[in-house]
Amino acid sequence: MAATTQQFGIMAEFETPADVMHAAEQVRDAGYRRWDVYSPYPIHGMDDAMGLKNSKVGYIAFGGGITGFFSGMLMIWWMNSFDYPIVIGGKPMFSPFGAFPPSYELTILLGAFGSLFGMLFLNRLPKWYHPLLKHPRFKGASHDKYYIVIECTDPRYTEKETRALLEKTGSKHIEMVED
Amino acid sequence: MSDSAIPAAIKVQAPPIELEREALVENQRSIGWISDRVAAIVEGKAPLWWWAAFIPSVTALGMLGFLLFYQITVGVGVWGNQHPVMWGWDIINFVWWIGIGHAGTLISAILFLLRQKWRTAVNRAAEAMTIFAVMCAGIYPGLHVGRVWFDWYLFPIPNSNIIWPQFRSPLMWDVFAVSTYFTVSVLFWYMGLIPDLAVMRDRAKTKIRKFFYGLFSLGWTGANRHWSNYEKAYLILAGLSTPLVLSVHSIVSLDFAVSQLPGWHTTIFPPYFVAGAVFSGFGMVLTLLIPLRSMCKLEDIITIRHIDLMCKVTLATGTIVGYAYIMELFIAWYGGNPYERYAFLNRIAGPYAWGYWIMMCCNVIVPQLFWIKWCRTNLIFVFIMSILVNVGMWFERFVIIVISLHREFLPGNWGYFSPTWVDVCTYLGTFGLFFTMFLLFLKFVPMIAISEVKGVTPQADPHHPLGGAKGGHH
Numbered sequence: 001m002a003a004t005t006q007q008f009g010i011m012a013e014f015e016t017p018a019d020v021m022h023a024a025e026q027v028r029d030a031g032y033r034r035w036d037v038y039s040p041y042p043i044h045g046m047d048d049a050m051g052l053k054n055s056k057v058g059y060i061a062f063g064g065g066i067t068g069f070f071s072g073m074l075m076i077w078w079m080n081s082f083d084y085p086i087v088i089g090g091k092p093m094f095s096p097f098g099a100f101p102p103s104y105e106l107t108i109l110l111g112a113f114g115s116l117f118g119m120l121f122l123n124r125l126p127k128w129y130h131p132l133l134k135h136p137r138f139k140g141a142s143h144d145k146y147y148i149v150i151e152c153t154d155p156r157y158t159e160k161e162t163r164a165l166l167e168k169t170g171s172k173h174i175e176m177v178e179d
Numbered sequence: 180m181s182d183s184a185i186p187a188a189i190k191v192q193a194p195p196i197e198l199e200r201e202a203l204v205e206n207q208r209s210i211g212w213i214s215d216r217v218a219a220i221v222e223g224k225a226p227l228w229w230w231a232a233f234i235p236s237v238t239a240l241g242m243l244g245f246l247l248f249y250q251i252t253v254g255v256g257v258w259g260n261q262h263p264v265m266w267g268w269d270i271i272n273f274v275w276w277i278g279i280g281h282a283g284t285l286i287s288a289i290l291f292l293l294r295q296k297w298r299t300a301v302n303r304a305a306e307a308m309t310i311f312a313v314m315c316a317g318i319y320p321g322l323h324v325g326r327v328w329f330d331w332y333l334f335p336i337p338n339s340n341i342i343w344p345q346f347r348s349p350l351m352w353d354v355f356a357v358s359t360y361f362t363v364s365v366l367f368w369y370m371g372l373i374p375d376l377a378v379m380r381d382r383a384k385t386k387i388r389k390f391f392y393g394l395f396s397l398g399w400t401g402a403n404r405h406w407s408n409y410e411k412a413y414l415i416l417a418g419l420s421t422p423l424v425l426s427v428h429s430i431v432s433l434d435f436a437v438s439q440l441p442g443w444h445t446t447i448f449p450p451y452f453v454a455g456a457v458f459s460g461f462g463m464v465l466t467l468l469i470p471l472r473s474m475c476k477l478e479d480i481i482t483i484r485h486i487d488l489m490c491k492v493t494l495a496t497g498t499i500v501g502y503a504y505i506m507e508l509f510i511a512w513y514g515g516n517p518y519e520r521y522a523f524l525n526r527i528a529g530p531y532a533w534g535y536w537i538m539m540c541c542n543v544i545v546p547q548l549f550w551i552k553w554c555r556t557n558l559i560f561v562f563i564m565s566i567l568v569n570v571g572m573w574f575e576r577f578v579i580i581v582i583s584l585h586r587e588f589l590p591g592n593w594g595y596f597s598p599t600w601v602d603v604c605t606y607l608g609t610f611g612l613f614f615t616m617f618l619l620f621l622k623f624v625p626m627i628a629i630s631e632v633k634g635v636t637p638q639a640d641p642h643h644p645l646g647g648a649k650g651g652h653h
């Protein structure tokens with residue numbers, strides 16, 4: 001029904017990590033915001049080249065770890081010392097030392113959940129539909145090619161100027177990607 | 180030494196040739212080659228050796244299923260466990276399997292924090308090994324309770340008299356340690372797999388493959404904004420797994436050390452168990468990877484240098500284990516407790532002395548051969564040594580459990596333990612489970628961390644000439 005095809009963005013292909021990194025620096029300096037670099041592995045130094053801030057995953061993982069530790073301590077205190085206390089081997093009803101190992105494990109467990117699911121949440125994954133994944137040439141992004149994609153929704157985007165910028169960065173192959 | 184004498188193009192001087200490290204991927208393979216090579220193992224038809232290994236493994240797995248059914252319906256009496264040896268092969272094999280798992284986490288977490296880039300070639304397979312070894316281990320505590328329908332007593336759920344499990348027992352700590360270990364190992368493994376499943380999705384030709392690799396890769400695109408969060412999350416998971424792996428075998432050792440039994444009641448147990456676990460785990464990694472690297476044609480990715488380095492880790496941990504054995508003997512003598520002294524004399528010269536000496540040969544003498552470079556780089560030799568390591572580590576648990584239990588304080592409590600055919604066949608059956616899972620892993624999932632290996636090649640470094648860096652820049 002929707003006969004007109006919307007454009008998702010403009011894609012530029014690069015052959016080496018150094019090329020894509022210098023190109024990313026230029027796109028950053030031109031002030032674009034809705035754009036990304038796509039590569040088969042994380043490129044060392046690309047966060048600076050793109051002007052990205054430090055990832056926030058750490059806060060989520062830290063929150064998970066804290067929750068795990070205190071819920072472990074609280075659970076053991078509540079079960080063995082409050083809800084149904086039983087004397088076993090003359091030991092105290094609750095001791096932070098005896099309760100420590102399970103709480104320690106729960107710290108790690110919930111911290112790990114926080115880091116994996118926090119990463120997925122910040123990346124808005126899972127997302128099984130993406131315009132780039134339909135594009136036949138984009139398969140190189142998981143193989144041995146590097147791409148910069150500037151989205152049409154970027155406030156600075158104009159087809160002519162953006163294309164000119166990407167051409168200036170030295171990309172050998174530039175094309176539009178449909179949404 | 181004027182600066183102008185050096186032409187601009189070579190201002191960044193390469194390290195002297197003797198300091199240049201050997202390449203992690205040999206023969207200057209390109210980045211594309213890495214995904215082609217690794218994906219080919221999954222994409223091609225299963226080779227003959229795969230079926231030759233898979234069919235006996237599935238048969239052994241079937242045997243395991245039958246024996247578990249037999250043991251559950253008849254009772255733990257089918258095992259050799261008899262008074263006074265109430266922990267027999269069940270707990271030996273539990274500790275043995277869980278120890279094997281430790282190398283996977285060590286490679287994926289501790290070596291990551293230590294920036295040991297060579298780990299990328301072996302971490303995926305080692306992590307898979309961890310998960311499957313913990314699965315094998317998990318069978319035993321669940322079954323040795325006898326009435327498996329009461330296994331839910333292990334969980335923090337009130338029993339039928341609304342009494343809670345009591346957390347003063349190390350056995351409860353163990354439940355939390357092992358279940359956390361399994362869960363976090365799976366998370367870590369899966370997280371590493373996401374970009375590689377995206378590689379498989381982009382290469383997939385059939386509808387089924389496209390669907391399943393697409394589903395499990397969660398729509399990964401390789402965007403740098405994603406990589407940024409991903410790398411941070413990976414670092415945190417490595418940071419969390421490091422104290423985890425050290426705690427798991429420490430807590431397993433507390434199952435013994437918190438009791439009063441001579442031979443168990445020692446403070447050296449936690450570090451000694453952790454070192455032994457890593458030692459046996461590296462033994463198993465070597466046992467698995469030496470044949471695999473040639474059968475899957477991965478010689479350029481898992482190089483002789485990798486084998487050499489893993490032998491060095493085996494040597495280091497084996498030496499710690501040897502030190503712990505000698506320290507145990509020293510403290511038994513120096514501590515002056517007659518029961519403790521007897522327990523160790525009984526190990527050395529008692530009815531099970533053969534088990535003690537097998538342990539000493541395999542765990543103390545064998546790893547010392549790895550001081551010699553030839554021993555670390557001759558593949559057949561390393562393969563045989565790696566099996567001996569795990570024989571030795573099995574006997575270590577046998578020595579700790581059976582020899583300590585069979586003669587305790589009163590001679591009225593003395594006995595001799597022999598396993599039954601059910602013990603032996605259940606143990607063989609766990610190998611069936613382990614190898615079935617491992618072979619399925621080889622068949623469906625990239626066994627090398629493709630994106631991580633790509634990341635450690637010079638072509639991937641934007642500041643390296645092979646990565647396209649122009650001379651003089653940076």
